[in-house]
Amino acid sequence: MRWLAVALLFWALPAAAVSCEDVDYLGNSYTVCTVDATQEDLRLFYKDVDGGVIGSFGALEDLPSVGSLAFAMNAGMYHDDRSPVGHYVEGGIETMRVIPNAGPGNFGLLPNGVFCITDTSAQVYETLAYVANAPACRDATQSGPMLVIDGALHPRFLPDSTSRFVRNGVGTSTDGATAVFAISNNSVTFHEFGSFFKDYLAMPNALYFDGKVSRLYSRAQGRSDFGFQLGPMVGVVE
Structure with a gap:
């Protein structure tokens, strides 16, 4: 009856808060993390209670308010002082207004967008x-460019582009119930990354983060990227 004991143990284990998997697509490798926005505690994080920039996954894990961190990812472009380039809201408090006009760099490659989180949904606008x-x-972060807009690839992405970087971003289902985060594990073009979403x-x-x-943190995969x-x-806590 060993199989029965194993089955009962498996049944009793709590479901993972975030499902992460590695995917190969058209010659590139990606890690994809799927979050049920209707059930999981999905939040944005920028500063701690003392006003200091959190800055790393290790520091995020150490916050008393976080508890157990299941998943995290950088979520939007930032200045040298690590302040958000675009619109930013956390816990209902706006610390940076919406930037609606074009500007320098990838952020200004319009259209760009906003990732919006409520207690029971997540949407890219x-x-x-x-x-x-x-x-x-409740939480919102502006970044850019958009990767996918109403089912269409960003019009300025070039199939023959030579600009390649490790890139990350987020896409959301039409009903806002599911947020899908992805990071490339090798350098990719905007066209390749947008086409993947x-x-x-x-x-x-879908929206480009950076x-x-x-960087990606995935407890289930034992992954915690470091560097900048x-x-x-953005993260999911339990």
């Missing part, structure tokens, strides 16, 4: 749609 709809986000993950909307500084000090982060 194109920035002007976000401004028009004014969703009630559009064609493989089938995300109707490149080169892209980070600005805003």
Whole structure:
């Protein structure tokens, strides 16, 4: 009856808060983490209670308010002082306004977008749609460019681009119930990364978080990337 004991033990174990897996697609490797936004405690993190920038997964794990960290990722571009480049809301408090106009760098490669989290949903909005709809986000971070907009690839992504970096981003389901985070495990172009969200993950909307500084924490995989000090982060806590 050993099989029965093992089965009962497996049944009694709590379900993982985040499902992460490695995926090979068209010659590139990605790690994909899927979050049930209706059930899991998905949040943004930037500063601690003393006003200091958290900056790393290790420091995030050490916060008393976090408890057990299941997953984390850098979540939006930031300045040299690690302050958000674009719109940022955490716990209902806005610390940076929406930037609706074009600007330098990838952030200004319009259209860009906003990742919005409520207690029971997560959605990626194109920035002007976000401004028009004014969703009630508990947490929000603006980044860019959009990878996928209403099922279409960003119009300025070039199939023959030679710009390659490790990149990360997020896509959301139409109903806002599922957020899918991905990071490339090798350098990829914007076209390759956006196509992965559009064609493989089938995300109707997806947003680029960053490149080169892209980092992932996955407790289930025993992974905690290190390197650059980070600005805003997104994570799931238990």
